[in-house]
Amino acid sequence: MHGMEAPDTEFPVQELLRQLSADARSSSEIARLSGVSQPTVSRLRLSNGRRLRRSASFNKLCSFYGVKPASRPATAYNELLRNAIVDVWDGSEEHGRALLVVIKGLKELRERPG
Numbered sequence: 001m002h003g004m005e006a007p008d009t010e011f012p013v014q015e016l017l018r019q020l021s022a023d024a025r026s027s028s029e030i031a032r033l034s035g036v037s038q039p040t041v042s043r044l045r046l047s048n049g050r051r052l053r054r055s056a057s058f059n060k061l062c063s064f065y066g067v068k069p070a071s072r073p074a075t076a077y078n079e080l081l082r083n084a085i086v087d088v089w090d091g092s093e094e095h096g097r098a099l100l101v102v103i104k105g106l107k108e109l110r111e112r113p114g
Helices: 013-022 027-034 038-047 056-065 075-088 093-111
Strands: none
Touching: 013 038, 013 056, 027 038, 027 056, 038 056
């Protein structure tokens, strides 16, 4: 598997899309009531589930419609992460240290305000 996303058979995309399609309210009204932007609601309505990712907006809409956003167990990523590291690591100590710097640097991005 070469994708960066773990398989997610419980990601409730279709259920959320059904709810959005069945809702007669405007995208602006849904956005106002749910706390997400109007362009996000419009994009989701037109997406047919393509290129849809779990995000804060997706979770807000799931909550608004009472659709439970299934959580992906952390263990689903273990093999993907291990394989990704093995694929890029040349086996040297120097490259291993460089990979650790990159991975630890991701934590700083997550903690950055704004």
